Amino acid sequence: MPAGDVDTVARVAARVRESIDSVIEGKSEVVTTAITVLLAEGHLLIEDVPGVGKTMLSKALARSIDSTVRRIQFTPDLLPSDVTGVSVFNQDTREFEFRPGGIFANIVVGDEINRASPKTQSALLECMEERQVTVDGNTWQLETPFMVVATQNPIEMEGTYALPEAQRDRFMARVSMGYPVQSAELAMITAHSARNPLDDLEPVTDSAEIRKVVGMVAGIHVAESVQRYAVALTTATRNTPDLNLGASPRATLHLIRAAKAYAGIHGRSYVLPDDVHTLARPVLAHRLLPSVEAAMSGRSIGSILDRIVTSVPVPESRPAT
Incomplete structure (x- = not known):
């Protein structure tokens, strides 16, 4: 692997890490794992108690990349078609038209994934493994890079559905945020009390560069x-x-x-x-x-x-x- 490629991978990763670190205090190991999963073309499961920054981390990663981002709030009434898309009959053309669901994005943030029914959870299996969606016998490829960043709360069991083994196996890595140290929590109060720090977060790379870096990592x-x-x-x-x-x-x-x-x-x-x-x-x-x-x-x-x-x-x- 050329030395220039190694430098490019390290440089892009450093930019993304610095961007996320600006809104996530004191979690460098978790941030590094998230970037590792992105460049390895995997999916990330963030599991921890409420209020420790699970959604903040996933949104910060998504906003650091100038690419398409969608957020899906998983609830018990969420349907598989809300995730993958649905064919709708067009009265004017007298034909069925496909309307893409929330999974059609480069970075998909799935909040509280274990609150959706097993049927809805299973809609992600093909998307995560084969990077494609099949609806009514037709298959659509998902654009690369493609990464699902899902969060779940392991403590509260009421109204939740545990992820089956096949679903968990699709996630390349699982991380837990953990509570911040006091100094990081004090810094968070200063940074977050006036406004949402995500509002000031600007992309530091784009999907084309990430695709290039992913190819370098493969070598x-x-x-x-x-x-x-x-x-x-x-x-x-x-x-x-x-x-x-x-x-x-x-x-x-x-x-x-x-x-x-x-x-x-x-x-x-x-x-x-x-x-x-x-x-x-x-x-x-x-x-x-x-x-x-x-x-x-x-x-x-x-x-x-x-x-x-x-x-x-x-x-x-x-x-x-």
Whole structure:
């Protein structure tokens, strides 16, 4: 991979990160993960309690890119056609016309995705995996870049529908915002009390440049030892008695793709085992289901995954030759 391409990836990522950091205080790791998912052509699930900035992060990412953005508020009465679109009969032409739904955008912000019915949630499956929409036997391709940034509240269960395993597996990574430290919360009071900081956020890149950067990220080198390390991690999740459901082969692909983007963001043309190690939790944790014994003994998915990651030998780090 040419050095100029590496510099371009790092420079564009730095601009987007700086833009988001201007409205999200003290969450650099979460912001970096969000940008990693964008450049790896994945989708992001933001899960946390209300009021910690889930929607703010997704909107800041969307506004930092000069591209089409749509927000879908997921509610129990939302229909699949509201997401994908619907064919409407035109009385003048005597033909059916397709009216695109909210999914037709470069960045789709899905607020409280677990409040929609399973039928509506399933409307996203084809869109997220194949980047296309099929309605009434006709297929429409979604424009690239295409990224779904969904939020959900894991605490309040009333009026919500848990995301099925197939839906969670479509998300490349899951992040939790967490509460800010006191200094960040004080800075937030100053910045947010007078006006919404999103109003002053200007795009720092556009969809054409993001497409170019995504192509550069695809060319980042992954050594065979790093590939074997990623496979060893996901295989270990399938073999432990603490988990009823381990990571899928799609998870392995997502882990490698995310690691390539992470390496590019940090100015490298090759992936290190540490990149895979760092991304293991955000990429794998939301796909795993604990066994009954593990759940009853109070062992969390995070602790189980941390133990698995620690037990898998890390290959020696070597730059690409």
